[in-house]
Amino acid sequence: MQHERGQHERGQHERGQHEHGRGWARWGAAAGLSALLALTGAPGSEAAPPQGPTPGAVLRGEGSRDRLGEAEEGGPRVGAVDRRYSTPAAARRTVHDEHARHRHGSPDAGTSGTGTADAATPAAGEVVLDPAVFGSWRRTSYPLPVRAIHATLLRTGKVLLIAGSGNQSSVFEAGTFRAGLLDPSTGAYQPVDPPHDMFCAGHAQLPNGNVLVVGGTRAYPSSTAGWKGSAKVYEFDVATARWIARPSMAHGRWYPSSVQAPSGHVWNFAGTDEAGRRNTRVERYTTTTGALVAKPSWSLPQYPGLLWTAKDRVLYAGTRSSGASGQPGLYHPGTGAVQAVTGITQLSQRRAAATVLAGDATTQRVLVLGGGWPATSSTSVVDLRPATPVGVAGPALATAKAYVGAVNLPTDGSVFQTGGGTGRDTPVFESSVVRGSTVSSMAPNTVPRTYHSSTLLLPDGRVLTLGGDDAGEGFEMQVEVFSPPYLHRGSRPIVTAAPSRMVPGTAYTVTATAAGSTPVSAWLVRPSSTTHAVDPNQRAVRLPATRIAGGLRVTTPSRFLTPPGYHMLFVNDSLGRPSVARWVRVG
Template identity: 25%
Template sequence: MLTNIIKLFFFSLSFFIFISPISPQFLPPNYGHQGEWTLLHESTGIVAMHMQLLHNNKVVIYDRTDFGRSNLSLPGGLCRYDSGEQALTYDCTAHSILYDTTNNGFRPLMVQTDVWCSSGSVIPNGTLVQTGGFNDGDHVVRTFSPCLDHENCDWLEFPEYLLRRRWYGTNHILPDGSIIIVGGRREYSYEFYPRNPQAPFLLRFLIETTDYAENNLYPFVHLLPDGNLFLFANTRSILLDYKQNRVVREFPEITGGDPRNYPSTGSSVLLPLDENNNGSNVEAEIMVCGGAPKDSYGRALRQDFVRAVSSCGRLKVSHVNPNWEMEPMPTPRVMSDMLILPTGDVIIVNGGESGTAGWNNARDPVTRPIIYRPSVHESSLRFSVMSPAFRPRLYHSSAILLPDGRVLIGGSNPQIYYNFTNVLYPTDLSLEAFSPPYLSVEYTALRPRIMHVDQTVRHRQSFRVKFIVLNFLSGNVVSVRIIAPSFTTHSFAMNQRMVVMNKLGVSRVGPAVYNVDVVAPSTAEIAPPGYYLLFLVHAEIPSPGVWLKIE
């Protein structure tokens, strides 16, 4: 019997390695308890300033068109012409790539208008909608739809689609599948994609939170289970009913009074929404970490680099009288990314210990990620420090979660142009991946593999996930959750959310094979329609993710 179980497990394991999003040749042999780093590419030719994972396991990456020549040529003699370009009138190099997570390859993409400091969301059909940018790109909407390899899909651009200039704005997908576009430099309004004929809508909150350094760009925006939006800018936050253009309530100012938005760049996540045993009252909690003191930007311009903020704040926005609960990080951080891992933990990666965002405005890179476990009762035990990265990641770096549970990291461009020599922090064109401790080979026997799941479900629909695991401990330590892949730039992962689905039960159906029955998210406010990565977690060890579409 034991021999048959082992044979079945390794047969299934080989099957799932075959269909796994990541080839094993790119994984280090041992990940260790502090995680492991893998250099994927010394150079992709461009800076990974903006990144979005698509449901065909490819990643759209881009920087800006007014950098000058990148280190990657466009194919077939293509060139971009722009008579008003600040760097080059003719540019025959790429400023966007499509990275393939299955084979570690990439190809250049053609973007015509400047996408610098723009934003994006993936709509329900899987198309990336990217909005705004700089100069000739600030009113542009661009789309990128996943395609088969031989189709060579590329960007489509729609000039003057936006009603207002959107540079340093934030996007978020909404329950009806549309996108809200909030703020931007000297823009104090929001609008929608597709266009709303009544937009744009003035938002005085963005005027009130602007100071001499602005400090409210790329505002943190999260969709809450009640359908309203949580907005955080500078030190303040509100609950916005975007349908009525009405501020429902204002929350207490974050403790300490230090700015948390660009250029005092911190980061934020909506902690996992859990539909187990909560009925219709799903608790929503926001976490904000890092940032820079009020006068940091001005002092950095004078080459005086102030120590970054070292605190995180958690706010239970669904409570009647919420207040910020603060706790210290192991190190101060500015310009760090926060991503939700399949376990529900939060990784904080990239950034520096002093200064702010902006050209050469930061010092003391932080190369060690930290993992935060929000479910741990004792606050002093929630943070764990990971192994150091190969290189610093400061201004214009980014990070996203990959289907196999690794974190893809790239970028860092503290210089105005591509600059690789005679500077303190050169432009970095590399890509690397961080493997959290749960990917260690010592957890192989606990790691589940999903054998079958429906590709499409509807809200409130019950469905079954069939999985295999060699050392099954208990149905009590099994959970199924979905993660919406983020559009990440400038230390904020837009649209990111995790939903832990309501578990009905776990049953054994064969040697090392089990079923778990779950209920899809109850509402579009909890999980907007679209593509999600579904992970099955057993004893805090996640499976590789599979794609699930919620309609």
């Protein structure tokens, strides 16, 4: 089986073992040279996320020293990069310079292996992006320690990165599978190598904060057969940093999606089995015992875009990693009956698209973003509240892209989307915030993020971006972090007391201080566990709240909105600034 079918995709999934292939380095150079982000006036170290960046800090760019002409193979690559400059129209208006181009990079770029940025010196034609409006990007001082194909934010604040064989057949044959824990603030890394090849597994967090990993790679393709999925199941135990073997599934899964139910159990769908066939079996992982329970089957493509709805159905929104969409619909977990969901637009182009619950999960509004092939800038929206949900066209992104990284932001129901590409070798440098029907340009990412890249919200409110796998030998090892505009608006609120555990339907007091403002809202955000632009369990919920002296009285929503497990509790003030999150166990 061909791993990818897009016409922009070339070659097979498999490739060599060099971390910095030539083709990839050339991208890095093109991106670094044509886009150098210099953050000036803001305090800045990765170890100390901004509590209150200097107000008025600016992003400053230079006239482009664009060497795209030197990049090999031109064509779509140049086009993809150029499109970035048509994106931040608002940014150009802001600086009254319709013609200026800007460079982006960072002080750290030169240390990362592929970055070529030098000292950032403002020059004629510079564009200044106000970070309080557009946010800001910064590359970390450390490189990615492992090929992060899979990334999960743990309750400890560390990120579990899983490479397995990392899309390298030689590594698969050698049996040296990789995973580890990254501290995103310092770059500290602790290897926790997995006992089998978890490359292209499914995963989800369990009520106790452990990570369930189902399936992975049983075999790389040969001259006579395609990829084959593993049936193995493991739990990553956060407390001991160990892998715990669980009973295997009935059949293998490679490219499955795992969705946590309101009960806390995790339902596993789709994937390619041990013989290379589509796995239509549905298996529920029982949190308490590790037992797998067969459920009514459902035939879905690889890495289907799923989520559990408040009406206790599983939505398939038509997004997937490859192949035809089939019929989007709502699966009844008791009977297996599937109610069709029509109207989701551009279904044929929703490969490597993102599916997210947009904004407050209470509103049950689903956003489908981008996809291929060819890549589309369109979005589609499904309101899950009517008896017969129907998709409609949503607001268009500024740029066509697949491999969309999308995360819920904790303040106002915004979805931040970034990176992606029109193909695996044609990254797009563009980011925006989607809120309702409005799309607002953000500062563009400067590191390519296409296939096998990941995007996660951190507890400090920043967005971590990782990885990316071109169609050659390379893997993107630069880490880049986005600080949304809300981190550039002065002091943020500080939570002074919050519950460590919240039971659905119960009220709690949360206290917070805020300089010159008032705490006005509280959100619970389920931490990301993502791969291949898929994260079926990500969600943000605004808590019902009343203001009290020094804080808020909040009520925990039902388990259909906040499934059992660890969530990040953010308190936001009247100026739209979020606190650093507190970890709360819900359920």
